[in-house]
Every structure is written in C-alpha cells, then in structure tokens.
Amino acid sequence: MLRCIDCGGEFQPGAFYRCEKCSGLLDVVPDIEGLKEKVSRELFDSRLGSREFPYGSGIWRFRELIHPLVEDKNIVSRPEGNTNLYSHGKVSEYSGIKDIVLKHEGENPSGSFKDRGMSPGISEAKRLDMGTVACASTGNTSASMAAYASLAGIKSVVFIPEGMIAFGKLSQALAYGAKVLQIKGNFDRAMGLVQESSKELGMYLLNSINPWRIEGQKSIVFELIQQLGWNPPDWIVVPAGNLGNSSAFGKALRELKELGLIDKVPRIASVQAEGANPFYRMWKGEEDVLESVKPETIASAIKIGNPISWKKAMRAIKFSNGVVEEVSDQEIMDAKAIIDASGIGCEPASAASVAGAKKLLDAGVIDGKEKVACIITGNILKDPDATINYHLGKLEGIQPKFSNKPVVIDADLESVRKAVSG
Numbered sequence: 001m002l003r004c005i006d007c008g009g010e011f012q013p014g015a016f017y018r019c020e021k022c023s024g025l026l027d028v029v030p031d032i033e034g035l036k037e038k039v040s041r042e043l044f045d046s047r048l049g050s051r052e053f054p055y056g057s058g059i060w061r062f063r064e065l066i067h068p069l070v071e072d073k074n075i076v077s078r079p080e081g082n083t084n085l086y087s088h089g090k091v092s093e094y095s096g097i098k099d100i101v102l103k104h105e106g107e108n109p110s111g112s113f114k115d116r117g118m119s120p121g122i123s124e125a126k127r128l129d130m131g132t133v134a135c136a137s138t139g140n141t142s143a144s145m146a147a148y149a150s151l152a153g154i155k156s157v158v159f160i161p162e163g164m165i166a167f168g169k170l171s172q173a174l175a176y177g178a179k180v181l182q183i184k185g186n187f188d189r190a191m192g193l194v195q196e197s198s199k200e201l202g203m204y205l206l207n208s209i210n211p212w213r214i215e216g217q218k219s220i221v222f223e224l225i226q227q228l229g230w231n232p233p234d235w236i237v238v239p240a241g242n243l244g245n246s247s248a249f250g251k252a253l254r255e256l257k258e259l260g261l262i263d264k265v266p267r268i269a270s271v272q273a274e275g276a277n278p279f280y281r282m283w284k285g286e287e288d289v290l291e292s293v294k295p296e297t298i299a300s301a302i303k304i305g306n307p308i309s310w311k312k313a314m315r316a317i318k319f320s321n322g323v324v325e326e327v328s329d330q331e332i333m334d335a336k337a338i339i340d341a342s343g344i345g346c347e348p349a350s351a352a353s354v355a356g357a358k359k360l361l362d363a364g365v366i367d368g369k370e371k372v373a374c375i376i377t378g379n380i381l382k383d384p385d386a387t388i389n390y391h392l393g394k395l396e397g398i399q400p401k402f403s404n405k406p407v408v409i410d411a412d413l414e415s416v417r418k419a420v421s422g
C-alpha cells in the first residue's frame with residue numbers, strides 16, 4: 001500500500017507518483033507486524049552469497065522489506081549491491097576519524113548506487129506492464145535506467161541538462177540505448193518537464209519521486225549494517241542532492257528499529273555542496289519549507305537547486321537525530337584526492353561524504369572515537385575530466401593541494417632515473 005506523507009491518503013500501487021488528493025509524496029507502507037513473523041537477521045544472513053535467484057543480489061536479499069508484491073518473473077536484477085566496505089589510514093588521518101569506513105556504491109553494475117533503486121523500479125514497470133520508462137538525471141540515474149530498461153526489453157527516455165553531465169554517464173545512457181533528450185535548462189527544469197510529459201505520454205517515471213526507488217535504496221543501509229554484524233555505526237554520512245538517499249536511509253533505519261533488527265539508530269549526516277545547498281539552508285535556518293537555489297558546483301551529480309524529496313529527508317534527519325552540512329568544491333575535490341590516492345576512488349559528489357565527516361569532526365559534532373560510515377555514491381570513472389583537471393591544476397578557483405601531475409621526460413634511461421628517484 002502507498003500512503004501520502006501529507007494527508008495520509010492511501011492507494012494501491014500504480015503508475016502515479018503523487019497523492020491524488022493533495023499532490024504529496026507517497027510512501028510504501030510496510031506491514032511491520034506481519035514482517036516480524038517473516039524476517040530475521042538469520043534469514044538475511046542465510047541468503048549471503050546465495051546462487052538462488054534473486055537472493056544473490058544485495059537488494060533482493062532483503063526482498064520482504066523492498067518489494068513484497070513483485071513475483072520472480074518480473075524481477076530485473078543484474079545482480080546489484082554486495083558492495084564493499086573500505087578503511088584506509090590516509091582517510092582516517094585526513095578526516096581525523098580513526099574508525100571511518102567507506103561503503104563503495106560505485107561498485108554497482110552501472111557504477112553508482114542508482115542501481116539499488118532502479119532494479120525494483122524497473123521490476124515494478126514490468127509488473128504494471130509499462131512499455132516506456134523515463135527520468136530526468138544529472139547522469140547516474142539515466143545510465144542506470146538505460147541499462148535496466150534494455151535488460152528488461154523496455155524503452156527508455158532520459159531528460160538531461162545540456163552540457164551539465166559528466167561524459168562517463170552520458171556515454172552510458174547512449175550506449176545502453178536510451179533516447180537521450182538534452183534539455184536547454186538545468187536539472188530542475190528537466191525534472192519539471194519529465195513529470196509533465198510522463199503523465200501526458202504514458203511513460204513510467206523512474207526518478208526518486210517514485211517510491212519504489214526509495215525502497216530499493218534502503219538496501220544500502222540494510223547491507224551496511226549486516227556487513228557490520230548488525231552493529232550499527234554511530235553515523236552514516238551521505239552526499240545529498242535530490243535527497244532520495246537521505247530519505248531512504250531514514251526509512252530503512254525506522255523499519256529496522258521497528259522490526260527489532262537493530263537496537264540503536266545511527267545518526268544521518270546529509271552533506272550538500274555549498275553552491276547547491278537548499279536543504280542545508282532550510283535545516284540551519286529551522287525553516288518549515290524548502291526554498292530553491294540556483295545550483296552551482298563541480299560535483300555535477302548533486303548540482304540540484306530544488307530537491308524533490310526534501311520533506312521525506314527532513315523526516316529522516318529528525319528521526320535519526322541527524323544533521324545537515326555543506327562543503328565547498330575545494331573540500332570536495334581535496335577529499336576526493338585522498339579517497340582516490342587510497343586506492344578506493346570516487347566521482348566528485350561522492351567525496352562530499354568524507355569532506356562532510358571531516359568538517360563535522362572539526363566542528364565537534366562528530367567525536368573522533370565514534371564509528372562513521374561514509375557512503376561513496378559513484379565510481380571514479382564517471383567523471384574523468386574532473387579528476388584530470390584537478391591534478392593538472394586546471395579547475396577554476398580550486399587549489400590542487402594533493403595534485404599528482406604527469407611528468408614529461410626525454411626518451412632515455414638517464415631521464416627515467418632522474419624522474420623516478422626525484
């Protein structure tokens with residue numbers, strides 16, 4: 001069942017994304033009492049490494065908590081999830097947090113966490129027999145949707161802000177076979193347009209306004225806590241753009257707590273880029289309503305001025321006694337350089353998590369003895385331009401503090417000796 005977060009109106013799932021009475025966002029409502037009988041830590045642990053479809057997936061392992069209505073024949077899975085946790089001395093030293101782990105969602109099939117929501121989203125499109133799916137995207141959603149739609153034999157249409165998405169992502173959407181519409185406007189305009197046109201043209205909308213996307217993204221938290229032996233960290237720090245993940249994390253934690261699968265609720269820290277910080281402003285100013293901004297940041301995946309899920313995300317922050325932080329492009333690119341040089345690697349937006357954790361430690365909000373899990377949302381290969389231009393010192397307004405420039409040398413042994421020993 002779906003329930004409106006504003007008026008409480010209830011609906012059976014279908015091809016709509018807002019409350020038919022008041023236009024509020026919709027939640028999937030789990031049957032907590034029924035689930036208590038069915039799920040346990042032992043059940044989820046028994047499915048780890050399973051070869052039985054669909055339990056090998058890090059989403060569908062938690063099937064009862066993700067999409068209990070969908071039958072095996074409609075599940076589209078690659079399989080996704082099962083992403084690793086990393087810790088590294090360089091990241092600890094840089095952030096000042098000894099026990100900091102990075103969960104690398106860039107290890108998903110299309111290179112970002114979006115696959116977590118897309119698998120149940122496309123499965124629902126199949127269940128509803130939709131012939132075309134659509135999304136607006138800063139890049140990763142379109143890459144993921146295009147891949148899953150092609151896998152399922154469904155047509156896909158993506159709306160992207162012209163000239164504002166990283167090449168790695170655009171190339172994926174084209175290659176996987178989506179119809180790519182480059183909108184002469186920013187992400188927020190593309191988001192408005194896709195909502196209007198999907199209704200008009202009968203396309204199934206797969207942005208995170210779609211509640212099944214949020215259901216799938218809950219599995220990041222389920223899997224993280226399972227990997228930690230069901231001992232939650234003190235903090236989960238997540239980059240924040242359209243606020244789908246922040247919303248999903250709050251819902252996941254509430255459900256785990258209500259089901260008795262965790263004793264303690266970690267605090268969520270949502271981290272925005274300074275130039276695209278409407279949620280931070282709202283939280284800091286203790287406002288009741290989000291005011292949009294004109295977004296500007298090098299982290300194109302979180303370059304969003306009017307995040308759609310702000311109400312759900314605020315609910316998540318309040319439920320988890322969380323915080324919202326902002327970080328500059330300089331802080332993002334420096335944190336990225338440290339994550340990269342640790343051999344882990346990520347795209348710029350992902351590094352907002354580590355940059356935010358460092359800033360929260362410096363401000364005394366996070367204690368250096370606490371356990372902190374940072375979500376790395378996307379793969380390093382998504383945006384090679386940002387990485388190369390940082391190391392070459394070509395990013396306007398950014399000092400490449402940790403740059404690693406290539407060295408041009410003459411083609412002889414002596415030059416090699418000098419360069420290597422130097």
Ligand SMILES: Cc1ncc(COP(=O)(O)O)c(C=O)c1O
Binds near residue numbers: 138141244347378
């Ligand atoms: C790599 C990456 N990080 C972070 C985000 C922001 O996530 P959310 O919109 O759920 O806040 C996105 C969304 O596009 C992304 O692609």
Ligand SMILES: [Zn+2]
Binds near residue numbers: 007
């Ligand atoms: Zn409503």
